[in-house]
Amino acid sequence: MAKTLFQKIWDRHVAKELADGTVLLYIDRHLIHEVTSAQAFEGLRLAGRPVRRPELTVATMDHNVPTEAKERKNIADAISRAQIEMLEKNCKDFGVTLYGLDSERQGIVHIIGPELGLTLPGTTIVCGDSHTSTHGAFGTLAFGIGTSEVEHVLATQTLRQTKPGTFRVDFMGRLRPGVTAKDMILKLIGTIGTSGGTGSVLEYTGEAVRALSMEERMTVCNMSIEGGARAGMIAPDDTTFDYVSRGERPFAPRGAALDQAIAYWKTLPSDPDAAFDRTITIDVDKLAPQVTWGTNPGMVMDVTERVPEPGSVPGYSRVDVEKALDYMGLTPGTPLTDVPVNVVFIGSCTNGRIEDLRRAAMVMSGRQVAKGVQVLVVPGSESVRKQAEAENLDKIFKAAGCEWRFAGCSMCLGMNPDQLKNQQRSASTSNRNFEGRQGKGGRTHLVSPEMAAAAAIAGHFVDFREWK
Amino acid sequence: MTPFVKEHGIVVPLDRANVDTDQIIPKQFLKSIRRTGFGETLFFDWKRRADGTLDPEFPLNQAHFKDAIIMVVRNNFGCGSSREHAVWAVVQAGFRVVIAPTRVLDGNRVPAFADIFASNSVKNGLLTIELPETEVDRIFDAITATPGMKATVDLTLQTITLHGAKDETIRFEIDSIRKDHLLRGLDDIALTLEHATQITSFEAKHDTQLRAQPA
Ligand code: SF4
16 A cells, blocks of 8 residues: 555664553654653653663753853753753663763754764654654654653653644755745744644645755744644655765764665655645745744745734734734834844744854854844854854854854753743744743744844844845 | 542632743752652742732632643743643642643634743643634633632543532543543653664664764
8 A cells, every 4th residue: 555754764763562552662763851841751760670772862951051151051040950960871871872971972862863863764753852852853753742752752752642644745846045944944833833733744745845844844843733733754865875874974874784774764655645634835026024023933924024013913813912012012014124133043943053053144244243232143053163164154143243162952952041022023933932931031033043143233123135 | 640530629710811830930949950849839929919919810719720730821821831740830739630622713723832842741630622713712700600610520431520500511532642642641751662682783784974973
């Protein structure tokens, strides 16, 4: 029978079908970080259970870590420090490899997985973090789990799962200059809503997807969860194989093993006549840069549009829109390009990879950040930081007036010192514009790296396509 | 885990859709390494006004809802992050049940709860009930008529009985796996470890593609 990419991976990982209709799904890679793992290890200790396959679990620290050099050595916040020390202790006690603050390869968990070669086509990956969907860019079944499930994977290397539905998202056409992968995924979420993908695994197909680099594919898959989906996937192809083959990826196969793996990976793409539960087609030919105006990622529009009137937004009640605009401090009818920004954040697991920094640097090069605007540029990993410095991108950013930081989640969620102040407005390359996400009272607009950099220079949103 | 069989208590209304996990528990409270102490953090920012004092308008702060054990909300509750802390906060604030509507919008079904929130809930003995929107409206109306109204939720019978001006009973659907887990308060890990031999034999033939252990 014809199978989808998802179905092929699922079938290969069913360790046992259970009587109640669920399955024990085998997990090939388990990524952990400081925020959602402590209670899972505590559970293991209380029950006297070991980690079943410690070599299949890899840890890093990202959410809590300060991104300024001096603070990294000596974390001021005692609770953050305790959480980080707890992870160090748990990894040591249970034999788990840790890429900690002292490691050259520390970084956001979803950035370092692919860098280290942990993320491979045809595997299953889970992590106690909803943006685990990022890894689906490799043709990997990857999804976020809660802490009880983290403990379950540590103890059994499996998860109890009900099979999700399949949802194909076909991106037709070709992206125009200045329009990016970030705009594709924001457009999709604006179309299906923040719960449109609930219960499903998305597979992104179409010529616009095939044309994307690995970095861009990761941006798309990263935000699948923002559309409510369990996971997002893209069939592996030469772009994928090339990424895995390149660079220093200690966990990736090499030599004959790599050839053998590629031969297998080539069998993974969905069969031509495989059926999906749902399909949607989005034409990207006329796609414009997207900017969110509200308090969830589905509240998004073209940069050329105006702040909407309550009652005029499909899928949202009048009250939803009123509440969102009130929180965001926006007046209906205002052109988005008239909205000023105070802070620009370039980074996160959505857009903190080397290509993202290169594109932002291109916009910044030879220009100056607008007066009064604070710009944080935060590489997604220490490897990205070193690569960027080797290319002198840090110099471009600093000359333009940006702050150049060490790797971490930073202002994506404001759990570390990088936070928006009350009523500060940001242009952010991250993935969530929820109330208070970047700091209490902070107002977040999600955009692509190019759009964020252009907003930093102009001091307000601009249509990057008209940028001279 | 505490089994869920039947619960009786006050119902508090929270008339908002798309309540995300950043609102349920703001991230500053995710730093704890313990599984307890999250009750106070539930809706921490929504409970307070800008000056930090408690907002008397917020339902959970109101005297007649103080001891509520059932929360009724709008669609897509618990969207956003995978943090189980959100469920811990709801449970440790004393809740046993959250009720939300499934909406149909432009022909699409908008779910009552986000996936990960719902699956985290079962693991913590929190019953999430999905109802058609009209039924949820009825509950909101009943509370408006009788603030502090109690209800009885019986998982075996799959019923919610509202003890408002008069008793009315609503039936709900629940997937049998979820129901069984909650009724028996099962420990998933212990159950899975009963299949340890099958996992071992699966591992013997399964290739995880892990090629190296870096130094
Ligand atoms: S960068 Fe943001 S979304 Fe990504 S893992 Fe960190 S906090 Fe989560």
